[in-house]
Amino acid sequence: MMDKEPTSWMSDAEISAHLRAHDVTPTQQRVDIARILFARPQHLSADQVLSIVNQETQLVSKATIYNTLNLFARKGLVREVIVDPSKVFYDSNVSDHHHFYNVDSGELMDIDSQALKLDQLPTLPEGTEADGVDIIIRVRSRG
Amino acid sequence: MMDKEPTSWMSDAEISAHLRAHDVTPTQQRVDIARILFARPQHLSADQVLSIVNQETQLVSKATIYNTLNLFARKGLVREVIVDPSKVFYDSNVSDHHHFYNVDSGELMDIDSQALKLDQLPTLPEGTEADGVDIIIRVRSRG
DNA sequence: CACGCTTTTAGACAAAGTCTAGTCGTTTAC
DNA sequence: GTAAACGACTAGACTTTGTCTAAAAGCGTG
Numbered sequence: 001m002m003d004k005e006p007t008s009w010m011s012d013a014e015i016s017a018h019l020r021a022h023d024v025t026p027t028q029q030r031v032d033i034a035r036i037l038f039a040r041p042q043h044l045s046a047d048q049v050l051s052i053v054n055q056e057t058q059l060v061s062k063a064t065i066y067n068t069l070n071l072f073a074r075k076g077l078v079r080e081v082i083v084d085p086s087k088v089f090y091d092s093n094v095s096d097h098h099h100f101y102n103v104d105s106g107e108l109m110d111i112d113s114q115a116l117k118l119d120q121l122p123t124l125p126e127g128t129e130a131d132g133v134d135i136i137i138r139v140r141s142r143g
Numbered sequence: 144m145m146d147k148e149p150t151s152w153m154s155d156a157e158i159s160a161h162l163r164a165h166d167v168t169p170t171q172q173r174v175d176i177a178r179i180l181f182a183r184p185q186h187l188s189a190d191q192v193l194s195i196v197n198q199e200t201q202l203v204s205k206a207t208i209y210n211t212l213n214l215f216a217r218k219g220l221v222r223e224v225i226v227d228p229s230k231v232f233y234d235s236n237v238s239d240h241h242h243f244y245n246v247d248s249g250e251l252m253d254i255d256s257q258a259l260k261l262d263q264l265p266t267l268p269e270g271t272e273a274d275g276v277d278i279i280i281r282v283r284s285r286g
Numbered sequence: 287c288a289c290g291c292t293t294t295t296a297g298a299c300a301a302a303g304t305c306t307a308g309t310c311g312t313t314t315a316c
Numbered sequence: 317g318t319a320a321a322c323g324a325c326t327a328g329a330c331t332t333t334g335t336c337t338a339a340a341a342g343c344g345t346g
Contacts, residue, residue, distance in 0.1 A: 027293065027342090047333075061295050066334060085223075085231045086303085087333065100268055115265035121280060122258035125243055128282035135278050137264060139271035170311095170324065190302075204326045209303060229334085230302065 010038055022075045029060045033068050037078060043089040043108040083108065083136050098135035105141060153181055165218045172203045176211050180221060186232040186251040224251065226279050241278035248284060 010018070015034045016026035024030065036052050037044065044052075050065045060068075069090055072078045081089040083101040089108055098116050100109040118133060153161070158177045159169035167173065179195050180187065187195075193208045203211075212233055215221045224232040226244040232251055241259050243252040261276055 025292080029294070045333090063296080063335080064294055067294085080228075082225060082228050085225050085228075088228045100271075102268070102271060103274055109268055111265055116261075118259075118261075118278070122254050124280070124282055125245070125252055127285050128243075128245060129285045131246055131281040131283045133278065133280050135261070135276070137267070137276050138274040139267055140274045142270050142272045168323080172325070188302090206304080206327080207325055210325085 010035075019077070022077050024071060024075050024077065029064050030068055030071075032059055033065065034072075034077070037072070037090065037092045041091075041093045041110070043081060043091050045087045045089055047087065049090070081108065082134070083138075098137070100137050100139055103138050103140055111135075111137065153178075162220070165220050167214060167218050167220065172207050173211055173214075175202055176208065177215075177220070180215070180233065180235045184234075184236045184253070186224060186234050188230045188232055190230065192233070225277070226251065226281075241280070243280050243282055246281050246283055254278075254280070 012031055012035070015031050015038065018038075019026040019030060019034060026034075032053050033049060036049055046065055046069055049069065050060070050062060053060050053065070069078070073080045073090065076094060079091040079094050081091050081099060083089065083099065084106065091108075091110075093110060095113065097113040098111045100111060101107075102109075116135060118135070121130060121133070124130060155174055155178070158174050158181065161181075162169040162173060162177060169177075175196050176192060179192055189208055189212055192212065193203070193205060196203050196208070212221070216223045216233065219237060222234040222237050224234050224242060226232065226242065227249065234251075234253075236253060238256065240256040241254045243254060244250075245252075259278060261278070264273060264276070267273060
């Protein structure tokens, strides 16, 4: 059964419930961060989250941003996307899907889950179990 | 038509020819680096290349390692593999294939090209052209 | 209210990678 | 042969992303 997906109109109370449902105690800072992430489907780096959350006044420290994003990823609230060697992106869409990555612009886009599906995995290496599959289609701007 | 693949017994003369064939002027340092990369199919980080090449005596500077690996990647002599947010791996196997990544051990393994093939790409975003497809199957050590 | 536990914080630190400005080497031009 | 020109190399400073540490702040429970 699938979790109700977070949407832009989630209230703080709903965000708190969402965190709790994923076994994360909702604190002020965590809710501040979650509000940004779940505002809409998007891909943000830690740095971007940091500057958005502290736009008006200093609400959350750098350490907490990193702690929280790592915690959220571990608890399945967001998905880490590793496409750029210099930074990790956090995807608020945790459903099964893959990505286009524009190497010129740095833009990251979801691929509709229907449009690309791997129906069978190759035999895994001895003594390992699957943890996830990432498919990244790198594109360049034409013209 | 495919290039002859580099193999462990490549002589320095063959390495030079291989570089030249990819439009890279073979210098002492570049051959030193290439000799390590092409010794056998493997996945090395810049840091690993740096310490291997300078094992006995200081032959190549850090800046040259990075310049050269970037150059080799741009010229198609090696393939960048981005799976670990903290470092880039360089794969001496440039033929079409994908990777297992053991998130526990950090080990990176090739998936046989036969075993996993995406035969059709989803429609690319407006104004872009394909640059490459990376499939990474993340695994954990069982037990 | 006091205890213990979790969370947050500022700032120091670490690691990967880039940049700069100067040097070295090799070719080309005379 | 020597000088100019160009590409490649270097040491070390620098930048950026992310982690660590030690202390402070919150918070729930008895």
